[in-house]
Amino acid sequence: MTDVRPHQDIATPAGDIAKPIKSELLHINMGPQHPSTHGVLRLFITTDGEMVTKVVPYLGYLHRCAEKIAEGNTYHQYIIYTDRMDYLAAMNCNWTYCLAVENTLRSLGVEVEIPEYAEYVRVIIGELNRIASHLIAFGTYGLDIGAMTPFFHALREREAILNIFEKVCGARLMYSYYDVGGVKWDIPDDAMDEIKLFIDLFPAKLDEYNELLTGNKIFVERTANVGVLDAATCIDYGCTGPVLRGSGVKHDLRKDDPYSIYDRFDFDIPVGTGTVGTVGDCWDRYHVRMLEMYESWRIIQQAVDRIPPRGEVMAKMPKNLKVPPGQGYYRAENPKGEMGFYIISDGGTVPFRCKTRSPAFHNLHIIEHVGKGQMISDLCATIGSLDLVLGEIDR
Amino acid sequence: MVKFVTDIWDTFSTVFKGMGITARYMRKKPVTQQFPEERWALPDRFRGFVHNDVPRCTSCTLCAKACPVDCIYIEMEGKGKDRRMTRFAIDYNKCIWCSLCTEPCPTNCITMSHDYDHSVYLREKLVYEFVGDPVIPFKPKKAAREEEAEA
Amino acid sequence: MTEQEIYQRLQARFDDSILGFESDIPQPVVSCTPEAVGDIAKYLRDDPALSFDRLLCLSGVDYEGLDEKGKGKHREINRYEEDGTVNPVEDPGTGDLAVVYHLESFKHHHRLCLSVRVPRETPKIASVGHVWITAQYGERETYDFFGIEFEGNPDLRRLFLPEDWVGWPLRKDYEMPVRYNDVPLEGLGLAVRDEQ
Ligand code: SF4
Ligand code: SF4
Numbered sequence: 165m166t167d168v169r170p171h172q173d174i175a176t177p178a179g180d181i182a183k184p185i186k187s188e189l190l191h192i193n194m195g196p197q198h199p200s201t202h203g204v205l206r207l208f209i210t211t212d213g214e215m216v217t218k219v220v221p222y223l224g225y226l227h228r229c230a231e232k233i234a235e236g237n238t239y240h241q242y243i244i245y246t247d248r249m250d251y252l253a254a255m256n257c258n259w260t261y262c263l264a265v266e267n268t269l270r271s272l273g274v275e276v277e278i279p280e281y282a283e284y285v286r287v288i289i290g291e292l293n294r295i296a297s298h299l300i301a302f303g304t305y306g307l308d309i310g311a312m313t314p315f316f317h318a319l320r321e322r323e324a325i326l327n328i329f330e331k332v333c334g335a336r337l338m339y340s341y342y343d344v345g346g347v348k349w350d351i352p353d354d355a356m357d358e359i360k361l362f363i364d365l366f367p368a369k370l371d372e373y374n375e376l377l378t379g380n381k382i383f384v385e386r387t388a389n390v391g392v393l394d395a396a397t398c399i400d401y402g403c404t405g406p407v408l409r410g411s412g413v414k415h416d417l418r419k420d421d422p423y424s425i426y427d428r429f430d431f432d433i434p435v436g437t438g439t440v441g442t443v444g445d446c447w448d449r450y451h452v453r454m455l456e457m458y459e460s461w462r463i464i465q466q467a468v469d470r471i472p473p474r475g476e477v478m479a480k481m482p483k484n485l486k487v488p489p490g491q492g493y494y495r496a497e498n499p500k501g502e503m504g505f506y507i508i509s510d511g512g513t514v515p516f517r518c519k520t521r522s523p524a525f526h527n528l529h530i531i532e533h534v535g536k537g538q539m540i541s542d543l544c545a546t547i548g549s550l551d552l553v554l555g556e557i558d559r
Numbered sequence: 560m561v562k563f564v565t566d567i568w569d570t571f572s573t574v575f576k577g578m579g580i581t582a583r584y585m586r587k588k589p590v591t592q593q594f595p596e597e598r599w600a601l602p603d604r605f606r607g608f609v610h611n612d613v614p615r616c617t618s619c620t621l622c623a624k625a626c627p628v629d630c631i632y633i634e635m636e637g638k639g640k641d642r643r644m645t646r647f648a649i650d651y652n653k654c655i656w657c658s659l660c661t662e663p664c665p666t667n668c669i670t671m672s673h674d675y676d677h678s679v680y681l682r683e684k685l686v687y688e689f690v691g692d693p694v695i696p697f698k699p700k701k702a703a704r705e706e707e708a709e710a
Numbered sequence: 711m712t713e714q715e716i717y718q719r720l721q722a723r724f725d726d727s728i729l730g731f732e733s734d735i736p737q738p739v740v741s742c743t744p745e746a747v748g749d750i751a752k753y754l755r756d757d758p759a760l761s762f763d764r765l766l767c768l769s770g771v772d773y774e775g776l777d778e779k780g781k782g783k784h785r786e787i788n789r790y791e792e793d794g795t796v797n798p799v800e801d802p803g804t805g806d807l808a809v810v811y812h813l814e815s816f817k818h819h820h821r822l823c824l825s826v827r828v829p830r831e832t833p834k835i836a837s838v839g840h841v842w843i844t845a846q847y848g849e850r851e852t853y854d855f856f857g858i859e860f861e862g863n864p865d866l867r868r869l870f871l872p873e874d875w876v877g878w879p880l881r882k883d884y885e886m887p888v889r890y891n892d893v894p895l896e897g898l899g900l901a902v903r904d905e906q
Binding site: 241 | 627
């Protein structure tokens, strides 16, 4: 599949060829089994030599039509399907969904009083999962660029977090730990000790990561000034999370639209500053995640300090949960960005419609824009910096 | 020219910094486990294969209703006093270890066990039958009364 | 700005195209006609007092069989019986389809929910892909699942499902096909007891 085109049409890299050479466009399938597409993303790219002229993503390899499943399952049963959306941050997906159902209930006049202890547990566990998700993003990004070592270091710390989760809820990946009205179990003592140990050890590890990858000259050369996104484009494409913050927009729902008990904690929102290149390049997005891990660590530390003595973990909820007729769109800040659920209920035990706004879906769209005019190897770097999770894009 | 030299210097210095970390870890004990020989201790809440303690099952089908993927099959015959449970099967092909079935059970007879490695060659083998011959469902009230009578 | 003020502003500008305003619910909804939605979107984004620069969520809804009484007895979607056969839906749906836009403004921190009902027989609506680029994917997704055609979307193809898939899965009267390209789609459960 080639078509011939004179060379002048496309952007030539500066300082390159002086006289126009006739070149051919080449269509390449990148994926669905490409190691740097983080799952089963298929990109149909058109290249001119090494330059990419067009990127078209093809989705659906992981599609399970979770929204249809939602219409046949009760509100409680659907929690476990939200696990399977962003499988690297299943706790946060659970949380967002439970938050959406609780807020819908509240807005329709049903009292949902989440116990104080449960709120703290939610924050601690959610932030731990945010760190775990960013660790994978950090590790696999190194892998995309060609650095193998950081990946093993990242997985080691993630393992510690998963061990904590295993003690807390009995599963290592699909937790379904949050429930509408609280959490299912408390944090046992041995898990609490491990969390405290993790708090003590993590900053040193973070420094290590920074030494390993962040400052590495080869890494900086590969990512600085690559895949630059300005703030306006990001907003236009609906990007959220580290992608938006990497472009210098200070937007974080934990601060801007505080849910749960985030207004009680002291933390900053890191934004991209263009330290080594331009604001909004791949390095900035990567660095925002590194800084966010530190902020999450701060939140966990404060929450563990202030957590009230163990008590009730669930609000008083009816056994057969019914949501009064009404609708609502509620959202929360996930590691990948803003996740939201739009729930329409007509009074029954199952939602009439439950639409998911998944952050990675919107973050993916920008690849069509930013992929144009890049080298193929830079495209890999850009995809990695967007931190896509296909389970969440395809749902 | 200066930039050229500093670039080279930066490259080597940062690479060797990373190498230093690797070298530090070379002297430490590995964090990995050799799985089949060494096994980690499972926490209490570990969610393994679902197990049903049939003698205590009242065959109320609450668990089957709670299951989001409908993988518990309960069949009964007869009415009233003659009611018999002829089948209680769990399809582990479908089960997702969510533990939702354990929550509504009135006698806590369905539990998450600590088994996790049941590899089989055929998918059909993963449909576990818990009831062979038809059994009389457990009646908690009657059992309590009998216990009282014995005491 | 509150939703009430936004509604009044919109009504002053677009008079007939604005159909109604539900104000007694927690997240008030403005509804409008499907033809005008492109212009309204442009106005919502460009008007300095509104400046809705973010499209949070674009969702399609099928209102077929919604229980108006609020008892939750809406039409059952077709489900598998325990032995793996499909429980077919008899009568085709008659209810409206809808597209719901959730908007937010970075500058003013206000939000709006815009709902547009489209008839089921001719589900056509103006695209807002030129106003918020992110809508292009949302529209493709909605087209994929509901069969709503967005006029003016530059690339209206199915997004998740294969190109040759038949039917619109998230409509309430959707019937699961028995086969797709000679791959059987039903009876995948292993409920049958092993007799030997
Ligand atoms: S809920 Fe418990 S008692 Fe009832 S059928 Fe299931 S296992 Fe038996
Ligand atoms: S653990 Fe979940 S999927 Fe498995 S039988 Fe119980 S309810 Fe069903």
